Each structure stands twice: as structure tokens, then as C-alpha cells.
Amino acid sequence: MKITVYDGAATIGGNKIYVEENGRGVFLDFGMNFAKYGKYFQEFLTERGGRSIHDLIHLNLIPKIDVYRKDLIPSDLDVSTYPKLNVEAVLLSHAHMDHCGNIGLLNENIAIVASPISIAILKALRDASQTKIGSEIAYFSPKAPQGDGRYLKSKSSNYVGRKFVCTSEFSGDLVDFVSSRPGTKRIEAGEVCHISDAALPFEVRSFEVDHSIYGANAYIIYGDVAVSYTGDLRLHGKNAAKTKEFVKRSRDARVLIIEGTRTSREDVNESxxxxxxxxxxxxxxxxxxxxxxxxxxxxxxxxxxxxxxxxxxxxxxxxxxxxxxxxxxxxx
Ligand SMILES: [Zn+2]
Known part of the structure; x- marks a missing residue:
């Protein structure tokens, strides 16, 4: 197994960790790196939407790899020289932007593995947000090149929904929710399935953990070694017992990938x-x-x-x- 940290080391969130074996792989989260974005943008000052991923690549805000939606690549950006990864899914820990905020840029055939609650939150976020490419996680408007192809504009055609893999039982209501939206444009929804029915490159076990947002998961991935990935977790919230259970189950993992934001702080103990x-x-x-x-x-x-x-x-x-x-x- 090969693990590559494309982003998220030595910073809060922004995790883009690629785990690969036998030429097939998954990302552990694909979040926005707020520290890097903050060097150039704040509040209403953002990347130019019509240039899609052009600015993000040139400012080094997303990694130079060939994994992005083809409709987001303007004519003056050549991604064919970047390493091409055979990504089959993103294992999403939770729906905070520093963990999910760049998923909308990924090739649409890459499935999102997440708890049903996280999937519902991603969908609601997209329904309620404007059409910035960063918020197009649950579904997106395909873009078409204008003029010489450097400027890309959303087509008036239907939205394209992502494939979702639920880490626990889900209801028909969730399927209905991700397949419909207010307004005239329809969503051409992707498949929604249970993790036991998904052909992922690894055996993946998910664990609910305690975090400030609902639906947070941690994962253990079984390849030639077992890798435990925490996402964000806490021990001081209502679901502390779930975090403890995950910690117990992680004992056999050979590799632990953990958020280090507050691991060295001893003054934070309020519940x-x-x-x-x-x-x-x-x-x-x-x-x-x-x-x-x-x-x-x-x-x-x-x-x-x-x-x-x-x-x-x-x-x-x-x-x-x-x-x-x-x-x-x-x-x-
Ligand atoms: Zn978080």
C-alpha cells in the first residue's frame, strides 16, 4: 500500500490523502486548505468562477494531479502532464469544508463514501448555496467552453449528481432528497448504494465518531496493512463513547492517520x-x-x-x- 499526503500535513484540515494499492485508490477526504486560500482570498474575494480550476492550480491551492472534472479545465491549462491517479472514491469523514470543500472539483465518476447524514448535509448545502464550483459537491452544473475556451460557463442543461456510497443503512427518503431540488432544472442523479454493495479497492470499515457536526465517520482500510483514519474526532461531546469504540477497534491498525490540531494542547478540556x-x-x-x-x-x-x-x-x-x-x- 502506498500513502501520499497531497495536502493537509502541518495545517488544519485541507486533507487530501491518497491511499493506493495495485493501481487502484481512494482519497481520504478532499477538503479546502483554508490557510492556503487565505493567502489570496477572503470574504467576497474568491477565485474567478469562469476560469474554473485555472486559478486554484496556479496558486497551488489544489494539487497538480490529473483527477479533476474535464468540464472544469480551460483551454490554457494542460493537466495531461500531471500524474494521473486511478481514484475510485473519496472516503469522506464529515461535511466540514476543510474535509469536503474541494470534492466538487473531482471527476464525476469518483464516488463519495459517507454516512447518510453527511450525504444529506452535502445535498442541503448545495441546494442552499450559490453556484460556486467549490460548493458543487452533491451535484453540479456541467460547464461549456466559451470563445477560445479559456472561459467556462455553466450549461443550461440538467444538474449531474454524484454517486454516493452510504456507510450505514439509508432510507428511500435520502434517495429522493439527493435526486430532486427546488426549481426548474432537474438532477440527473447518480447511484446511491450501501457500502456492502460497492466495489471499492479496499475493504473499508466505517465508525461513527464524536464531532461538532452530525454524521462524522472515521475509517479503517484493509489493504496489505490496515490503515486507521480519524478525520476530526473528539472525546468531550455527546457521542464520546463512539469515539472510544473506534479507538479500541484501531488497535490492530499498523498505520494511524490522525488530525493533530489540538493534540498538544492541554488546556482544552471543557465538555x-x-x-x-x-x-x-x-x-x-x-x-x-x-x-x-x-x-x-x-x-x-x-x-x-x-x-x-x-x-x-x-x-x-x-x-x-x-x-x-x-x-x-x-x-x-
Ligand atoms: Zn471538522
Missing amino acids: EKTVFENCLKAVEESERIVIADFSPRNFERLETFLEIAKKNWKRACYNAKRRLHASCHRVR
Whole structure:
């Protein structure tokens, strides 16, 4: 087995780790590297959408490999000189952008392996977002070259949906959800199947783990050696027992690939329960509006503040446009 870290070493997220054996391989996540993007872009300043992956390649924000959607390659970019990888799937740990944010650029025949919850979140994200290429994970608008082919424009044809491989049982509702969307354009949906029915290059076992977003998975891949991949995991949330179970099952793995963001910090030991108690006290002591500001996809924190709002007879309002705020108004 050969493991290549194309991105994600010595940085938070941005993981693009390629695991290959006998000429077939999978990526462990294919996320956005926020540190690299932040050198050039912020807020509304982004790559030029009409140039597709041109800017991302030239600014070194995505690796120079031949794995990207053909319709995203402008005429002045030659990817044929880059190493061509035989990628069959991305094992997605969870739906945070630093783990999934560049999947939309990958060849459409590359399946996404993920929990049904992560798949539903990816679909909802795409429904609710504008048509930036980075957000086109669950489905995308194929592009067509304009003029001399350097500028690429979305076609008016139907959307193309990705293939999804669910790591646990899924319902017909999920299939319906990924196959339809509001508006006039239809989705030509990809196949949705269970992992036991997918012909992946390796035996893959998935484990639910504790993280701030719902649906987080860790994986163990069995090739000539067993490789354990954690994605992001925690021990202080509601699903800590699941993380512990994964740790136990990882003991036999010869290789461990783990996020190191906070492994060396000893000062972080507050549980979500402590956050709840401290914030509840602050809200109880306040007379007027309380504004809670936290990461937009920290669903556990959202639940924490909903519970606090209920306890205080306050009403929760959300601003989901750019960042999510839960603000609670005292009802007198
Ligand atoms: Zn995360």
C-alpha cells in the first residue's frame, strides 16, 4: 500500500490523502486548505468562477494531479502532464469544508463514501448555496467552453449528481432528497448504494465518531496493512463513547492517520455540558438580547443554545446567510 499526503500535513484540515494499492485508490477526504486560500482570498474575494480550476492550480491551492472534472479545465491549462491517479472514491469523514470543500472539483465518476447524514448535509448545502464550483459537491452544473475556451460557463442543461456510497443503512427518503431540488432544472442523479454493495479497492470499515457536526465517520482500510483514519474526532461531546469504540477497534491498525490540531494542547478540556452550563448562566443573568456566535455547522452548539433558549422562555432566531447566529429574545 502506498500513502501520499497531497495536502493537509502541518495545517488544519485541507486533507487530501491518497491511499493506493495495485493501481487502484481512494482519497481520504478532499477538503479546502483554508490557510492556503487565505493567502489570496477572503470574504467576497474568491477565485474567478469562469476560469474554473485555472486559478486554484496556479496558486497551488489544489494539487497538480490529473483527477479533476474535464468540464472544469480551460483551454490554457494542460493537466495531461500531471500524474494521473486511478481514484475510485473519496472516503469522506464529515461535511466540514476543510474535509469536503474541494470534492466538487473531482471527476464525476469518483464516488463519495459517507454516512447518510453527511450525504444529506452535502445535498442541503448545495441546494442552499450559490453556484460556486467549490460548493458543487452533491451535484453540479456541467460547464461549456466559451470563445477560445479559456472561459467556462455553466450549461443550461440538467444538474449531474454524484454517486454516493452510504456507510450505514439509508432510507428511500435520502434517495429522493439527493435526486430532486427546488426549481426548474432537474438532477440527473447518480447511484446511491450501501457500502456492502460497492466495489471499492479496499475493504473499508466505517465508525461513527464524536464531532461538532452530525454524521462524522472515521475509517479503517484493509489493504496489505490496515490503515486507521480519524478525520476530526473528539472525546468531550455527546457521542464520546463512539469515539472510544473506534479507538479500541484501531488497535490492530499498523498505520494511524490522525488530525493533530489540538493534540498538544492541554488546556482544552471543557465538555459541551460545561459550555451549556456556562452559557445558560450568562443568558439567565442577561436582561436583553443575547447573541451567540459559533461556527455555522456546529450543530451540537446549535442544540445547546436551543435548549438554553427554551429554558429561558426566549425565542431563537437564526441568521444563516453567511454565519449562523442564534440570538435569544426575552419574552416578557
Ligand atoms: Zn471538522
